[in-house]
Amino acid sequence: MPNFFRALTIAAAVLTLLPGCSPGEPERALTYSQQAREGTVPVYRFAVHPLHSPHKLLQTYQPLIDYLNAHLINAHLEVEASKDYGAFEAKVSASEPAFLLPNPVQTLLARQKGYEVMAMAGDASDFKGIFIVRKDSGIRQPQDLKGKTVSYPSPTALAAAIMPQYYLHQQGIDVQRDVKNAYVGSQESSILNAYLGTSAAAATWPPPWRMFQKDNPAEAAQMMQIWETPPLINNSVMAHASVPLPVRQQVKALLLGLKKVPEGVAILEHLETAAFYPADNQSYDVVQQYLQTFEQTVRPVQLQLN
Incomplete structure (x- = not known):
């Protein structure tokens, strides 16, 4: 790793532990997104929970968004990262992004905010x-x-x-x-x-x-x-109910079909994701049951539900 990059990553890691940098604080003015070109085609935000740092996440998911945009009709997506989990969850709570890739706990939050599960991202055994x-x-x-x-x-x-x-x-x-x-x-x-x-x-x-x-x-x-630990269920892909049904159907079909085309296989390898699989809201009921046991025996789990 180059010395300059090492210094930046180490500094970033240490800063996250300093007072005033609480990862639970909701995001305000700071957002990270890859803006779509201006035009008449409707633009929909696709927010991914903080799997990586904002810069790394944009690099990782832009090829997927580019692929989707190349095949979507009358729709354009822009990928959006957040500075931390609290910031992402605040966006979900406000029903701001059109599409989400949340973790399974955040999926439960999003279900309460008008989002519906379209797919599961990756093998359950990898979660x-x-x-x-x-x-x-x-x-x-x-x-x-x-x-x-x-x-x-x-x-x-x-x-x-x-x-x-x-x-x-x-x-x-x-x-x-x-x-x-x-x-x-x-x-x-x-x-x-x-x-x-x-x-x-x-x-x-x-x-x-x-x-x-x-x-x-x-x-x-x-x-x-x-x-x-033993595995559970992998991250979901969700769309808000306000997104037109034809757009949701196109995105779902493209995601589920990625593993069938060479370009899609390369994108999946880049994402470290085996495939996107069919799933719905009920698929994540197992997470609710897991959380109930966890909260009874370990600690409460507090999501930003405001």
Whole structure:
């Protein structure tokens, strides 16, 4: 990794832990989007939850949006990133974007705000929490985390916070008392905090870890995955009910058909996503059941429902 880029990424990771940079604060003037060209074709915002930093997310998802735009009739999409989970959830709560790619917990929030599930993004087997530690950290079993810091993207990140915390609970760790929980805003920041030693372990999920290994091989070589949770259900793709039905149907058909065309296969590989699969609102009822158990035994989960 070039020294300049390393300095920027390390600074970004550290800043997420400083006072005044709370990832739970709603986004105000700061937004990230790839603006569509001016024209008469209706433009619809496609907001993706913070799988990556805003810049990385735009780079990752722009090829998909370009593909969709090349095949859509009478519609144009613009991809939109958010600075953290709280900012994304505030947009969902306000029903601002036309299309969403939220995590399963945010899917429950969006269902209350007029959004409907169109598809599932990726294999369900790939949606699991994993713990990343430095090889020289001395962490080998969950009990080694007592008194130490664990980093997560957000308290509402299902695979990268809720499921790992439930795993620790099942291993006899009281996540409210035995460890310090640092919610640092993004998947990369969570991993980087563990790399820097700011946290003893990073909670994340497989796609960001695979991408980190690909983009930062020298840093990743000093780290290892140590535990993983059972899988649940993967992220959804949703559309607001106010989007015209023909537009929703086109987007759904294009997503489900990606794995059938060479260009689509390349896009899926770029996304670290196996395919988009049929799904609906009821597919995510299992998440509601999981959250009920988690809240009864571990901690409350607070989404921005205002």
